[in-house]
Structure formats: C-alpha cells, structure tokens
Amino acid sequence: MGNRKIVIHRTAEHWFGLILLSAVIVVPVGWIMLYSAAYSFGGIGRLSAGWTLRYWMNGLQSGSLASSLLLSMAVSASIVSFALITSLGFVLVSADLRDDRRLFALLLLPLGTPVAVAAVVVYQILNPGGLLARIAFHGRWINSPSDFPVFVNDVWSLGIIAAGTFTAFPLLTLFFFKTWSAAKIDKYCRLAESLGATTFRSRIRVALPMLLRRSRSMILLMFLVNLGSYEIPLLLGRQSPQMISVLTQRRFGRFDLLHRPQAFVFATAYLVVVAAGVVTLQLGRRHRG
Amino acid sequence: MAESPQNQSANRRPMLFVVSLAALLVTPYGLLLLLSLGSGWTFPNLRPDRMDFAPWKSILADRDGLLRAMATSAGISLIVATFATVMGLLIGRSLRQRQSPLWRILIYLPFVVSPVIAATSLYDLLVRMRLAGTLTGVVAVQVLFATSFCAVISFELWNRRTDRLESLVRSFGGNSVAVWRHVILPECRGLIGVCIVQSALYSWLDYGLVSVIGGGHVVTLTTKLFGYIREASVNQAAMSSIVLMTPVIIGLSFVGFGTLFRSFRSRTMLEEP
Numbered sequence: 084m085g086n087r088k089i090v091i092h093r094t095a096e097h098w099f100g101l102i103l104l105s106a107v108i109v110v111p112v113g114w115i116m117l118y119s120a121a122y123s124f125g126g127i128g129r130l131s132a133g134w135t136l137r138y139w140m141n142g143l144q145s146g147s148l149a150s151s152l153l154l155s156m157a158v159s160a161s162i163v164s165f166a167l168i169t170s171l172g173f174v175l176v177s178a179d180l181r182d183d184r185r186l187f188a189l190l191l192l193p194l195g196t197p198v199a200v201a202a203v204v205v206y207q208i209l210n211p212g213g214l215l216a217r218i219a220f221h222g223r224w225i226n227s228p229s230d231f232p233v234f235v236n237d238v239w240s241l242g243i244i245a246a247g248t249f250t251a252f253p254l255l256t257l258f259f260f261k262t263w264s265a266a267k268i269d270k271y272c273r274l275a276e277s278l279g280a281t282t283f284r285s286r287i288r289v290a291l292p293m294l295l296r297r298s299r300s301m302i303l304l305m306f307l308v309n310l311g312s313y314e315i316p317l318l319l320g321r322q323s324p325q326m327i328s329v330l331t332q333r334r335f336g337r338f339d340l341l342h343r344p345q346a347f348v349f350a351t352a353y354l355v356v357v358a359a360g361v362v363t364l365q366l367g368r369r370h371r372g
Numbered sequence: 373m374a375e376s377p378q379n380q381s382a383n384r385r386p387m388l389f390v391v392s393l394a395a396l397l398v399t400p401y402g403l404l405l406l407l408s409l410g411s412g413w414t415f416p417n418l419r420p421d422r423m424d425f426a427p428w429k430s431i432l433a434d435r436d437g438l439l440r441a442m443a444t445s446a447g448i449s450l451i452v453a454t455f456a457t458v459m460g461l462l463i464g465r466s467l468r469q470r471q472s473p474l475w476r477i478l479i480y481l482p483f484v485v486s487p488v489i490a491a492t493s494l495y496d497l498l499v500r501m502r503l504a505g506t507l508t509g510v511v512a513v514q515v516l517f518a519t520s521f522c523a524v525i526s527f528e529l530w531n532r533r534t535d536r537l538e539s540l541v542r543s544f545g546g547n548s549v550a551v552w553r554h555v556i557l558p559e560c561r562g563l564i565g566v567c568i569v570q571s572a573l574y575s576w577l578d579y580g581l582v583s584v585i586g587g588g589h590v591v592t593l594t595t596k597l598f599g600y601i602r603e604a605s606v607n608q609a610a611m612s613s614i615v616l617m618t619p620v621i622i623g624l625s626f627v628g629f630g631t632l633f634r635s636f637r638s639r640t641m642l643e644e645p
Contacts, residue, residue, distance in 0.1 A: 096548050100466025103459050104478060107519050112481040115493040177389055187628060193397055195620040197577040199597060200613040204400040207407070207606065212415050214403055220416050228415060304483075311486030313580045318601065328488045332584070335492045350489040357484050
C-alpha cells in the first residue's frame with residue numbers, strides 16, 4: 084500500500100502539528116465537555132453539595148429542557164427547509180446563470196451579512212412599528228401599529244425563521260451552483276432530454292435528486308449551525324420557550340449561583356444532541372466512500 | 373454554444389427572477405443605509421425624522437468610543453487570524469500524514485460546541501487564570517475556534533501536487549525550512565489567503581464569545597452594535613451594521629473572485645496533456 088503512494092516524511096514538524104492539535108483544540112473542547120457534564124451532575128462548583136441527579140430531573144420535569152430543544156430543532160429544521168426550497172427552486176429554474184459574475188456579486192451582499200445585522204434588519208422590517216407596518220399604514224390597510232400582525236418575538240418564531248432563511252439562502256444557492264458544475268448535471272439533463280424528457284421533467288427527476296444527494300452533509304451542517312444560533316433568537320425570539328443557546332446563556336448570566344448547574348444541564352444536553360448529529364455526518368461520509 | 377431562439381427565451385425568464393431577487397435582496401440594505409443617514413424614525417414616517425447624518429458625524433467626533441471599538445475589533449481579528457492560520461496550516465499538514473479517521477474527526481470538534489456554550493464552560497477556567505474580561509482571554513478562545521476552521525480548510529483543500537513537490541524537495545536533501553520556503557509558501561498562497569480572511573472575519577463578527585468572555589470589559593464593534601440595539605437607537609444600530617458589514621463584503625469578494633480565478637487556472641492546467 085505504501086509503495087504506490089507518495090513517500091511521506093514524518094518529521095518533527097508533523098509531530099509538532101499533532102501536539103498543537105491536542106493543545107489548542109482537543110484539550111479545551113474536552114475540558115468544555117467534561118466540565119459542563121460534571122457541573123450538571125453537581126460534582127463541581129462553588130456551591131456543590133455532592134454528585135446528584137437533581138438538576139437533570141429538575142430540567143426534565145419542568146419541561147424547559149425538552150421544550151427548548153424541541154423549539155430549537157423545529158426552528159432550525161424550518162429554516163433549512165425554507166432555504167432549501169427557495170435556493171433549489173432558484174437553481175433549478177436558472178441553472179444557466181451559474182457562471183454569471185453579476186449574480187455572484189448580487190449574492191455577495193447577503194452572503195456577507197453577519198447574523199447580527201440580519202437580525203437587526205429583519206427586526207426593522209417586520210416589527211409592528213417597522214417598514215412593512217409603515218407601508219401598510221400608508222396603504223390604509225391598518226390604522227395603528229397594534230393592528231399589524233406580530234412577526235417578531237412571536238409564538239411561531241416567524242422572525243427567527245425569516246432571518247435564518249435570509250442568511251442561509253445565498254450560501255446554499257452558491258453551493259448548489261457549484262455542485263451543478265462539479266457533478267456535470269448539465270450532461271445528465273441533456274441526456275434525459277434527448278431521450279424525450281421535457282426540460283421540467285429532467286430538472287425534477289434528474290437534477291433535483293442529484294443535488295439533494297450531494298448536499299446531505301451541507302444540509303446537516305446548516306441544521307447544526309442554526310440549532311446553536313444565538314444572536315438571531317436573542318433579538319427576535321420570545322421569553323419562553325427560548326432557543327437553547329439563549330436559554331443557557333440567560334441561566335448562566337444570572338447572579339444566583341444556584342442556577343448555574345441548570346445552565347450546564349442545558350449545555351450538556353445540547354452537546355449530546357449535536358455530537359450525535361456530527362457522528363451521523365461522519366459515518367454517512369465514510370459509508371459513501 | 374449555439375444560440376437558438378428557444379435558448380434566448382429561456383434566458384429571458386431567469387432575468388425576471390434575477391430582477392425580483394435583486395429587489396428582495398437589496399431592499400434591506402437600502403433601509404439600513406437610509407436609517408443610518410438621519411436621526412429618529414417615528415412611526416408613520418418612511419424616512420428618518422431629520423436627515424442630518426448624525427450617526428456618521430458621531431463616528432468622526434468619536435463621541436461614544438466607536439473608533440476605539442473598531443480598532444479593538446481590528447486588532448483582535450489580526451492577532452486571531454495570524455495565530456489561527458499558522459497553527460491551522462501546521463495541523464492540517466500533519467493530518468495529511470495520518471490515515472486514521474479519528475484524527476480527522478478531532479479537527480471538527482469545535483463545530484460540536486455552540487460558541488456561547490463553550491464560552492460559558494470556559495469562563496470559570498479563565499477566571500482562575502485571571503484571563504476573564506481581558507483581551508488575551510477573548511483572543512485565546514477565538515483562536516480555538518478559528519484554528520479549527522483553518523485546520524479544516526487546509527486539510528480539505530490541500531492540493532496533492534504540494535505533497536509531490538515536497539517529496540521532490542526532500543529527496544534532493546532539502547530540510548523543513550526548504551520545504552516551507554520553496555513548496556508550501558508559494559504553492560499554498562491561495563489557501564493561506566482563504567484561511568486569513570476566514571479567521572479574521574470570524575473574529576471580527578463574533579459577538580457570543582466576546583460578550584461572555586469579555587464580560588463588558590472588552591468593547592468591540594459587535595458589542596457596541598448590541599448596545600445600540602438594547603438602547604433602541606435605530607440610526608446608530610444601522611450605521612454600526614454598515615461599518616460591521618463593509619470589511620466582510622470586501623474580504624469575501626477577494627476570496628470569491630480569487631477562487632473563481634484559481635478554478636479557471638487549474639482547469640486550463642488540467643487541459644494540458
């Protein structure tokens with residue numbers, strides 16, 4: 084096996100790289116995981132009274148852990164689905180624009196928008212005193228801001244979903260355009276068309292499954308990023324239930340030290356959920372070869 | 373490609389999409405720009421109450437330390453980018469020599485932890501090391517995440533040609549210094565650029581880590597922005613959003629057009645027999 088590959092020299096530099104990896108990445112992340120797990124079981128901390136399951140039971144029984152995790156997953160899944168539908172729709176309809184520099188320049192603007200700025204803009208547009216409400220007022224559809232439907236800090240997290248979709252859309256679109264070129268989907272579509280398929284049918288039956296198949300890990304990654312997002316739900320979310328990052332940070336930030344183990348229960352639960360997702364991602368990748 | 377009439381009609385349809393997409397994408401930024409140009413924005417007005425350029429004047433007068441915050445942000449991102457790029461490159465390079473997938477999973481570890489949750493867990497440790505609320509502490513935690521990005525980038529985008537060149541230099545008796553000077557630095561220029569831009573932008577945009585680790589003592593552009601939002605000063609928030617975005621757009625256009633150019637060059641190289 085080794086003979087046909089390039090001869091690789093293991094020098095001191097390579098060992099140095101591995102030491103760096105351990106020191107800079109593995110040890111701190113290991114610390115984060117162990118520390119939050121130990122704290123959540125009461126093993127450590129200023130006011131620790133010995134190992135206990137109390138905080139976990141508390142989190143599970145009050146329902147705040149389950150509702151927060153469910154909300155985070157539901158919101159993240161909706162963001163990914165909306166972004167997928169819009170970007171796939173756009174790419175399938177206008178695949179011939181994939182090398183267009185003007186389109187790239189246009190997508191650069193939302194692509195370069197920090198999540199915090201996206202949250203600010205969405206808030207200014209959608210809140211009851213925002214741009215849409217003002218336009219509605221001038222159009223005489225509403226008489227006061229209170230007539231305007233609630234889109235931010237609302238029950239359905241519409242504001243969070245709108246802001247998340249806005250930031251996810253350009254990235255997914257560029258990714259699909261790139262995949263389209265890399266997988267030479269054009270050729271397969273042309274083949275299907277020469278065999279008698281309509282353009283619409285070739286796009287739906289050939290291009291769409293090919294794109295989806297190749298974007299599985301990207302979709303999972305995007306799901307995870309939105310699952311842990313902080314700035315957007317901080318501005319656009321409700322007080323209760325809160326998304327998991329905001330909830331953890333709020334519990335931790337309180338001056339009452341008794342709340343801290345609770346914060347670490349949320350942190351640990353989040354780590355377990357995401358680790359399961361990442362392991363799936365890596366396993367799927369190895370399976371595909 | 374032959375230009376048939378059918379093809380032309382197919383070209384016109386996406387133009388409509390592009391125009392409506394453009395309107396949808398540009399409107400929010402128009403609003404930001406408009407809001408940043410004046411002061412106040414009472415309810416039924418579509419424009420700010422007074423168009424007096426107050427937010428931009430306050431930047432120049434440096435009334436509330438925004439220039440200082442910008443300098444802090446820029447300084448932190450430069451330091452983070454330097455450390456993260458060098459270490460990420462070293463890590464990515466040494467991982468190329470390992471066949472076991474275990475090592476590869478390790479560089480993805482920081483993706484598992486949400487930054488805010490990581491900062492929360494590291495806070496107590498940093499307090500004990502007297503680094504909480506300091507610039508050094510913020511840089512240290514940001515370097516952890518940025519290094520992981522750089523390691524992933526340099527591991528995934530590594531060019532096999534570089535390995536072959538390194539092998540060549542080594543078989544002629546070159547040492548590590550020669551390898552870095554004659555192979556890695558010239559061959560991986562694009563890769564290094566992507567790493568620097570990505571990690572600098574990550575640090576420039578970070579709010580979660582700075583707010584938790586910095587604890588209000590480290591004032592950056594993002595914490596300023598959230599301060600304005602909390603005070604409900606719409607115009608200041610719009611202005612600092614624009615200031616925050618500008619380097620990102622510039623950096624991304626460098627990286628983006630650089631990648632386009634590079635893919636073009638490698639395509640022509642591949643076509644040679």
